[in-house]
Amino acid sequence: MTSLALLLIGYSVFSALLLAFTHFRAGRYPEQPVSRAMGLVLLAALAGLQLLHFAWLQWHADVVHSPLYSVLLFLVAPAFFLFSQPLLTQKEGAGRPRALWWHAVPVAAAAALPWGVALPLAFVLGTGYLVWLARSLYRLRAERAGYRRELVLLSVVFAIAVAVALMGQFHALLPGKLFFAVYAVCIGLAFLLVQLTLALRPALPEEVRQTVQTAYANTTLNNVDCEATLTRLQALMQNGHAYTDPDLSLPRLSEKLGLTTHQLSELINTRLGKGFSRYLREQRVDAAKAMLCAEPSASVLSVGLAVGFTSQSNFYEAFREIEGMTPGQHRKLHVGQGT
Structure with a gap:
């Protein structure tokens, strides 16, 4: 498991850089600056987590119990939420600074939380954001026929996220470094599936946004x-x-x-x-x-x-x-x- 985790950590970091310089170009999000910015923050948070996983699994440097790890862990869910929200809803005010600040509160507080509290709490928070995503996708159920292949791949990503959220609640039952190795593998698999989805439909975010405008x-x-x-x-x-x-x-x-x-x-x-x-x-x-x-x-x-x-x-x-x-x-x- 550790060898697979290390391999997918390298892939994740490379994939994050590739997505940042190709998919997240300004031209792809001309009317969605908040979505683009939060997408880049999400990539940075996931790549940062993977680098800390590498340091722990390969060099035995105990960085996964650090405040930095907690902050990055808390950052993933709200960054994904703020990336997705402008694409999946018609709420014009969603990207205004006053509507964003409260998402940063748990992230700012994460560094002060005891690690034993921070880890499960981060995954509870992530579960809440996943519920919102599932609800938003359900509201677009009539338009999903045009995205069948892509939704299959993204559904697997969603399933991985749910599995990780559940696993986070019982991480203490996994011996040694196994939890972090499995978490690193899950992040790597999510990057792989996202890359496959964008290879099938590079302009998917823009197409989804236009479909949402019509649906709402x-x-x-x-x-x-x-x-x-x-x-x-x-x-x-x-x-x-x-x-x-x-x-x-x-x-x-x-x-x-x-x-x-x-x-x-x-x-x-x-x-x-x-x-x-x-x-x-x-x-x-x-x-x-x-x-x-x-x-x-x-x-x-x-x-x-x-x-x-x-x-x-x-x-x-x-x-x-x-x-x-x-x-x-x-x-x-x-x-x-x-x-």
Whole structure:
């Protein structure tokens, strides 16, 4: 168990750094600065716990009974809550400083708590936050069909979190360093499952946020001719090539269609079964597929930029997500077949 724990500790720290520099870029959370900041805090707390686990398991340095360990332990649950809340609810005030301060109270008090009290109490607190998460996901049950694969993976993460919370109440029954080795393994497995989920759907947080906006809002389409608007939207994309604008956004496209952003978001979600960001990526990838085959001498980067992507990495990420292969692989497969 210790060897597996050490291996997954290394993976966890590497994964935390990778997520911080790739997934948590500012461009992925343009309207959710609190969610992005708390995501980074969560990564730092989990990586910090794993480094302390490493020092204890490998070097026998008794850092897991320190105030620092208690603070990091108490930090995980509220950081995850504050990361998730703006994505899963429509509470505009959730990210204001006055609404955040009370989450920091247990974290600040953790350093002064006796270790024997701090450890089980941290997991009790975490259980409370998990109950809130389960309740929020249940309220979105009608929209979950579009995220089946991702929800399976995230459900396993949720199950791991519940198991750890229960284990924390009976840690004294686990001999020696076994509790910390098992906890380190659980954190590592959670990182692995999150990476798999984001590999399947890199823009998942943005898509969930747009879905939530539609789910919580009253319909805004009462006075909108949805079929005619969808026809105009298709014309803008197919004939007007609106997707080639790298700065195309939901507000900009809704202005072109004479709609509000909420109306366009609801229209795409309810009639097309996807969020705006997913819809736009699909339009760009479809255009790129045609260009890759029609212009075999054009570089992959030039094709990606021509259809509206802002970088090669964004192009590859979206293409792999939607088509299950890279643009180069698609070209080789289809040009080689003469299609």
